Amino acid sequence: MGMTLTEKILAKASGNTTVSPGQIVMARPRVVATMDTQAKMVFQAFEKLGLEKMPNPDLFAVIFDHRVPDDDVKQAELHKYEREMLAKYGIKKFHDIGRGGIMHQILAEQAYAFPGQLTVATESHTPTSGAVGGVVVGIGASEAACALATGDVWLRVPSTIKIELTGELPPYVMTKDVALKIMSILGYERDAVYMAVEFAGDGLKNLSMDSRLTLANMVADVGAKNAIFPVDDVTVEYFKGRTDEPVEKLSPDPDAHYDRVITINMSELEPLLAVHPDMDNIHPVSEIEKQRIPVNMAFVGTCTNGRYEDLAITAEILKGRKIAPNVRFCCAPASQEVFIRAAKDGLLNTIAEAGVEFTPVGCSACAGTHQGVIGDGEVAITAGPRNWVGRMGSKKGIIYLGSPAIVAASAIAGYICSPNSIK
Numbered sequence: 001m002g003m004t005l006t007e008k009i010l011a012k013a014s015g016n017t018t019v020s021p022g023q024i025v026m027a028r029p030r031v032v033a034t035m036d037t038q039a040k041m042v043f044q045a046f047e048k049l050g051l052e053k054m055p056n057p058d059l060f061a062v063i064f065d066h067r068v069p070d071d072d073v074k075q076a077e078l079h080k081y082e083r084e085m086l087a088k089y090g091i092k093k094f095h096d097i098g099r100g101g102i103m104h105q106i107l108a109e110q111a112y113a114f115p116g117q118l119t120v121a122t123e124s125h126t127p128t129s130g131a132v133g134g135v136v137v138g139i140g141a142s143e144a145a146c147a148l149a150t151g152d153v154w155l156r157v158p159s160t161i162k163i164e165l166t167g168e169l170p171p172y173v174m175t176k177d178v179a180l181k182i183m184s185i186l187g188y189e190r191d192a193v194y195m196a197v198e199f200a201g202d203g204l205k206n207l208s209m210d211s212r213l214t215l216a217n218m219v220a221d222v223g224a225k226n227a228i229f230p231v232d233d234v235t236v237e238y239f240k241g242r243t244d245e246p247v248e249k250l251s252p253d254p255d256a257h258y259d260r261v262i263t264i265n266m267s268e269l270e271p272l273l274a275v276h277p278d279m280d281n282i283h284p285v286s287e288i289e290k291q292r293i294p295v296n297m298a299f300v301g302t303c304t305n306g307r308y309e310d311l312a313i314t315a316e317i318l319k320g321r322k323i324a325p326n327v328r329f330c331c332a333p334a335s336q337e338v339f340i341r342a343a344k345d346g347l348l349n350t351i352a353e354a355g356v357e358f359t360p361v362g363c364s365a366c367a368g369t370h371q372g373v374i375g376d377g378e379v380a381i382t383a384g385p386r387n388w389v390g391r392m393g394s395k396k397g398i399i400y401l402g403s404p405a406i407v408a409a410s411a412i413a414g415y416i417c418s419p420n421s422i423k
Helices: 005-014 036-047 073-088 103-109 126-132 141-150 175-186 202-206 209-222 233-239 285-289 308-318 336-344 347-353 404-413
Strands: 024-027 031-035 060-063 093-095 118-121 135-138 153-156 160-166 196-200 226-228 260-265 272-275 282-284 297-301 328-332 379-382 398-401
Touching: 005 024, 005 118, 005 135, 005 160, 005 196, 005 226, 031 036, 031 103, 031 141, 036 060, 036 073, 036 141, 060 103, 103 118, 103 126, 103 209, 118 126, 118 141, 126 135, 126 209, 126 226, 126 233, 135 226, 141 153, 160 175, 160 202, 175 209, 175 260, 175 272, 175 282, 196 209, 202 233, 209 226, 209 233, 209 308, 272 285, 282 285, 297 308, 297 404, 308 336, 308 347, 308 404, 336 347, 379 404
Parallel strands: 031 060, 031 118, 060 093, 118 135, 160 196, 160 260, 196 226, 297 328, 297 379, 379 398
Antiparallel strands: 024 153, 272 282, 272 398
């Protein structure tokens, strides 16, 4: 029996010829990563091990992204402690304010997540970087500390669901809509818990790395252990100029076993929304549009939709228009690289001229703790990853989850609507 992509990579990382679902392996990660909200816990767990120094500080990457810049003294003291610990252990893979962005974006941009290799990180959206063709999985702070001490991490090899994508996305339909379609099929933490989700099919050739990162990101909330794409021409092109390491194409064995195969024709999709407070309560936006639900807050950004393509479609829809008077619109690029490229290409000017406020590069309003939160009874339309109760601020707020195209169109109209309704 052949192996899936995830099985191949875990076999290589653990020094095995072959592995199978359910097997426990000790595997060597390329990088162990964390961010500002959990770095302190990792350092504290590491210090409890009693080691005088970190055996391989180059294994560790730390990215400040959740609450940047510091928004109160408590947060400033947390960052101060973490910077001191970074200096103490000689950690060089550190991305401070203005030097990085959201961890999941940085893992891909900096080649910390890499084709054919294992990377681990302490955050729930870690599957995002599996878009580059590596196994990228989330672990806890204590596991991260042990991995930094030993160089290994234990994992159970997951079973795999294959999602075959065919066709091409229609205008104003994005991979966020594909992700929501997958959510409607697999459910929120229902049918794919601790499984690998492997993307395949002729439709992949039509998806850029930005689009793939969005798809892999949303897989986190179907409960999957990881998401993964084959290493193809798109992957090879993405890493040009990012690393001198060779990128070898990688695909599953023809006789690999999958627990389930799902086929989605992207040509048949329309813009979709996840309706508050459930991620798997999915409806066509054309259906919700009939209700003319007023919007208070619009947001484009996060590890889901803060990439260049997301800013480009936002700018395309906003160009020459103004957002509605009842709407405030915030935008947060996912990384400095994205921010700089969008600035050079004029996207930021176009977006700002429509009346949009840019917040600092990072997670921004997504978790409801930093810049752009909503109040009681307010309605948010967001391109972020989640629409749970209290996710973007008040527990009495209402959150609709959609693509950047839907967010931009709704901000112009003043109520939730399809991008196809903006003339």
